[in-house]
Amino acid sequence: MLNVEIYITLKKTVSDPQGLTIKHALESLGYQNLQEVRVGKLVTITLNSEDKKKAKQKINEMCRKLLANLIIEDYSFRIKEV
Amino acid sequence: MLNVEIYITLKKTVSDPQGLTIKHALESLGYQNLQEVRVGKLVTITLNSEDKKKAKQKINEMCRKLLANLIIEDYSFRIKEV
Known part of the structure; x- marks a missing residue:
């Protein structure tokens, strides 16, 4: 059998409000040094x-x-044999 | 800078209706040999x-x-230096 992990991400030029919300939430929890947060599908x-x-x-x-x-x-x- | 890719998946024992729907859709497009499809976040x-x-x-x-x-x-x- 083969195990395939597919990573689907928004293109760099597309704005990502979900990622931005997570970034703000992490910052409000005290995590600084975040350059960017983006969300995709796996x-x-x-x-x-x-x-x-x-x-x-x-x-x-x-x-x-x-x-x-x-x-x-x-x-x-990525394809892996399992 | 560091680039971190975080993979968030449903536990194996948790049912995944979204994955099942995608599996059925792929099958109706003619793709057989699908053992399982599961959806997570990246x-x-x-x-x-x-x-x-x-x-x-x-x-x-x-x-x-x-x-x-x-x-x-x-x-x-996974953490990568960029």
């Missing part, structure tokens, strides 16, 4: 497959078709 | 600091106090 997919190369292609397709909104989001992923 | 924090050890401790605190709900969620993180 989608973990377990595949019944052993073929990493094919999986890579399928995951790219899934991200483009369904998981990420490429107008405002970027994605990357 | 919080990226950029710290104005160079001290990895201290950062590790602070990030653990932030996760416990604010970012993760340890009753139903687990967290892990």
Whole structure:
């Protein structure tokens, strides 16, 4: 089986009010030195497959078709055998 | 500066309807071989600091106090120098 971790993040140029709210909350708890906080999604997919190369292609397709909104989001992923 | 990627996931025993919905959607798009799909959060924090050890401790605190709900969620993180 393959374990795929997909990281979906807002593009750098897109403002992230959720991240900003978390930043303010952390600062109000006394954490300084925060340059930036941004929030994204983590989608973990377990595949019944052993073929990493094919999986890579399928995951790219899934991200483009369904998981990420490429107008405002970027994605990357890591594939591990389990 | 340090770049911290925090991965917040639902505990294995907690059901994940959002993940299940994505799994069904992917299956209806023709993707078979999906064992499981789970959704989590990705919080990226950029710290104005160079001290990895201290950062590790602070990030653990932030996760416990604010970012993760340890009753139903687990967290892990990676720290990179940027």
